[in-house]
Amino acid sequence: MAETKRIFTFLLRFIAFCTTLSAVIIMVSSRQRATVLVFSFEAKYSDTPAFKYFVIVNAIVSVYGFLVLFLPSKSLLWRLVVALDASDGFFPFFYKVFTILLTSSISAALAIAYVGEKGNPIAGWLPICDQVTKYCNQVKGALIVGFVSVVLYMLLFLYSLHTVLNPLLLEKS
Amino acid sequence: MAETKRIFTFLLRFIAFCTTLSAVIIMVSSRQRATVLVFSFEAKYSDTPAFKYFVIVNAIVSVYGFLVLFLPSKSLLWRLVVALDASDGFFPFFYKVFTILLTSSISAALAIAYVGEKGNPIAGWLPICDQVTKYCNQVKGALIVGFVSVVLYMLLFLYSLHTVLNPLLLEKS
Numbered sequence: 001m002a003e004t005k006r007i008f009t010f011l012l013r014f015i016a017f018c019t020t021l022s023a024v025i026i027m028v029s030s031r032q033r034a035t036v037l038v039f040s041f042e043a044k045y046s047d048t049p050a051f052k053y054f055v056i057v058n059a060i061v062s063v064y065g066f067l068v069l070f071l072p073s074k075s076l077l078w079r080l081v082v083a084l085d086a087s088d089g090f091f092p093f094f095y096k097v098f099t100i101l102l103t104s105s106i107s108a109a110l111a112i113a114y115v116g117e118k119g120n121p122i123a124g125w126l127p128i129c130d131q132v133t134k135y136c137n138q139v140k141g142a143l144i145v146g147f148v149s150v151v152l153y154m155l156l157f158l159y160s161l162h163t164v165l166n167p168l169l170l171e172k173s
Numbered sequence: 174m175a176e177t178k179r180i181f182t183f184l185l186r187f188i189a190f191c192t193t194l195s196a197v198i199i200m201v202s203s204r205q206r207a208t209v210l211v212f213s214f215e216a217k218y219s220d221t222p223a224f225k226y227f228v229i230v231n232a233i234v235s236v237y238g239f240l241v242l243f244l245p246s247k248s249l250l251w252r253l254v255v256a257l258d259a260s261d262g263f264f265p266f267f268y269k270v271f272t273i274l275l276t277s278s279i280s281a282a283l284a285i286a287y288v289g290e291k292g293n294p295i296a297g298w299l300p301i302c303d304q305v306t307k308y309c310n311q312v313k314g315a316l317i318v319g320f321v322s323v324v325l326y327m328l329l330f331l332y333s334l335h336t337v338l339n340p341l342l343l344e345k346s
Contacts, residue, residue: 041295042295043295043296044295047293047294047295047296048293048296049284049287050284050287099273100272100273100276103273103276103277103280104276104277104279104280105280106277107276107277107278107280107281107284108280108281108283108284109284110281111222111223111280111281111282111284111285112284112285112288114222114223115285115288115298116296120220120221121220122214122215122216122217122220123216123220123221123289123298123301124298124299124301125288125296125297125298125299126297126298128296128297
C-alpha cells in the first residue's frame, strides 16, 4: 500500500514537472515574423510582460520539480529544499506558494491571449491572431499545458496536506 | 485571550469584507466618455472580460464575507454555509477557493490594466490611459483595494488552518 502510494506520488510529480517544463519550452519557442502592409514585425513571447511572467513562474516551478524528483536524498541541496519546505511550520510551503503563483501567471497570460484573439474594440486594440496564427496557436498550447500543471499542483498540495494531517487525525480518533 | 482572538478575527474578516466590496463598487462605477478626433467612446469596465471577472469574483467573496459577519448563527442559511465550508474534510474550503479565485482575477485584471497604461507596441495596441485618465485611475484604485483583499484572505486562510490544526498538534505533543 505504501509502495503504491509512493509510485502514485512520484508519477504525479513527474507529470507535473513535465507540464511546467513543456509550458516553458512551448512559450519560449513561440515566435513568428509577419508583414502587414509595409510593416514587418516579429511576434514573440518576450514582448508581453504577462507571458514573461508565465515563463518565469513555470521555470522556477520546473527547477523545484526537477530537484524533488532527481536529487539524491543525501545531497546538501536537497536538505536545503526540505528545510525551506518545512519552514512554514508543518505545511508544504512550496506547493502552496507554487499553486498561487501558477494560478496568477496563467490568469494574466490568459487575459492577454484573449485580447490577442478577440481584440478589445472600445480600447481600439485589434486582434493579432489572424496575422500570426502559428504564434497564437503555440501560445494557446503553452496555456493549455500550463493549465494542466495548475490542476496537478493543486492536487499535490491537497495530497500533501492530507499526508501531513492523516497521522495526526488517526492519533486523535 | 480567546476574546482577543475573536475580536481580531472579526476585525480581519470585517476589513476583508470592506475591501472586496469597495473593489466591486470602485470598478463598477468607473466609466468615462472621451472623444478622439471624431470618434466618441465610453470606457467602462464591462467592455473588458478580465475586469468583469474581477468584479464577479469580488462580488461573490463579498456576499460570503457578509454572510459570515452578519448572519445570526442560528439561521438556516448560516448552517448551509458552515456545512459547505466543512465539506472538504476538515479544511476551510471557502478561504482556499477564494484565495485562489481572488489571485486569479486580480492577475488577469492587472495584465489588462498594464496594457492600458503602457500599450503593447509589437501588437499595435496603443495605451488608452492618456485619453481616459479618470477611468484608468479608478481601475487602478480598484486593483489596489483588490490586492489588499487578496493579502487579507491569504492571512485568513493561514489563520484558519492553524486554528484547525493547533488542537491536533497540542494533543500530539
